[in-house]
Amino acid sequence: MIIAVASGKGGTGKTTIATALALAAERPVLFLDCDVEEPNAFLYLKPELTVRRPVYRPVPEVDEEACTSCGRCVDACAYHALLALGKTVVVLKHMCHGCGACAIACPTGALRETSHETGYVEAGRAGAITFAHGELGIGEAMAPPVIRAVKEMYPDWEGTCIIDAPPGTACPVLEAVRGSDFCLLVSEPTPFGLHDLRRMVEVARALNLACGVIINRCDLGDDRVERYCREEGLPVLLRIPYLPEVARWGAEAISFVARLESWKTQMAALLSRVEEMLGGDRGHQR
Ligand code: SF4
Numbered sequence: 459m460i461i462a463v464a465s466g467k468g469g470t471g472k473t474t475i476a477t478a479l480a481l482a483a484e485r486p487v488l489f490l491d492c493d494v495e496e497p498n499a500f501l502y503l504k505p506e507l508t509v510r511r512p513v514y515r516p517v518p519e520v521d522e523e524a525c526t527s528c529g530r531c532v533d534a535c536a537y538h539a540l541l542a543l544g545k546t547v548v549v550l551k552h553m554c555h556g557c558g559a560c561a562i563a564c565p566t567g568a569l570r571e572t573s574h575e576t577g578y579v580e581a582g583r584a585g586a587i588t589f590a591h592g593e594l595g596i597g598e599a600m601a602p603p604v605i606r607a608v609k610e611m612y613p614d615w616e617g618t619c620i621i622d623a624p625p626g627t628a629c630p631v632l633e634a635v636r637g638s639d640f641c642l643l644v645s646e647p648t649p650f651g652l653h654d655l656r657r658m659v660e661v662a663r664a665l666n667l668a669c670g671v672i673i674n675r676c677d678l679g680d681d682r683v684e685r686y687c688r689e690e691g692l693p694v695l696l697r698i699p700y701l702p703e704v705a706r707w708g709a710e711a712i713s714f715v716a717r718l719e720s721w722k723t724q725m726a727a728l729l730s731r732v733e734e735m736l737g738g739d740r741g742h743q744r
């Protein structure tokens with residue numbers, strides 16, 4: 459069973475909650491940190507990382523001997539990743555999506571696919587938690603290939619998998635939550651929180667994912683998130699009040715469930731409830 463923990467924006471406590479779920483489980487779970495632009499779940503989980511692999515993505519290379527400077531590849535590239543400079547075609551690797559349209563358009567076969575290193579993945583263990591994360595290389599803009607590589611680290615995993623999705627609602631989030639069984643949406647009771655929750659619900663529904671909401675810092679702000687959830691039939695699975703010490707422990711990379719036994723129990727109960735909603739921990743192969 460794959461549970462993706464997502465929020466339409468950063469700063470809602472998504473990683474704090476995702477890691478707390480894994481720590482509260484106290485049984486084997488797989489944790490995938492798919493926030494490859496800012497992976498920080500490892501700070502809370504402290505895995506011993508034993509595997510590191512580079513991640514490559516395809517980009518074209520121009521054979522200048524074979525190129526006739528016709529410009530068809532430049533016109534074919536929807537991502538503006540090719541530039542005609544006089545008689546030379548330049549590949550802007552950071553903008554290339556590896557779609558291959560340019561090679562199809564080229565009448566002389568002057569474009570061949572090469573591999574460009576775009577980031578890395580690491581994996582290891584922290585007690586009962588099997589862990590993987592990835593990081594986008596400096597100056598790299600294409601997160602999805604690194605996210606896919608993180609999700610492919612344990613293809614035969616059966617049992618519960620927790621995915622810490624990136625913030626936002628763009629391509630990286632779609633890549634991270636796609637294929638999940640359930641989306642836990644972390645929100646906060648503010649106008650921004652409501653706005654981003656709405657967008658994330660649209661994403662989850664477009665992908666046909668079951669979802670439920672956690673309202674973090676539920677005692678601050680107003681009740682519009684609660685009302686929206688009622689109107690949309692979204693179950694609010696947990697309300698977490700503002701706990702000032704959580705931020706202090708967070709700065710020391712200590713999960714709140716390591717200090718507050720009652721919240722560890724509640725996070726474990728939340729995990730069980732999601733599993734029950736999905737018909738038990740039935741295992742899932744991605
Ligand atoms: S592979 Fe696609 S995105 Fe990359 S340069 Fe070619 S057409 Fe553009």
Ligand code: SF4
Pocket residue numbers: 520524525526527528529530531532547563564565566567568569
């Ligand atoms: S389509 Fe091929 S031949 Fe034409 S400019 Fe591009 S690489 Fe050169």
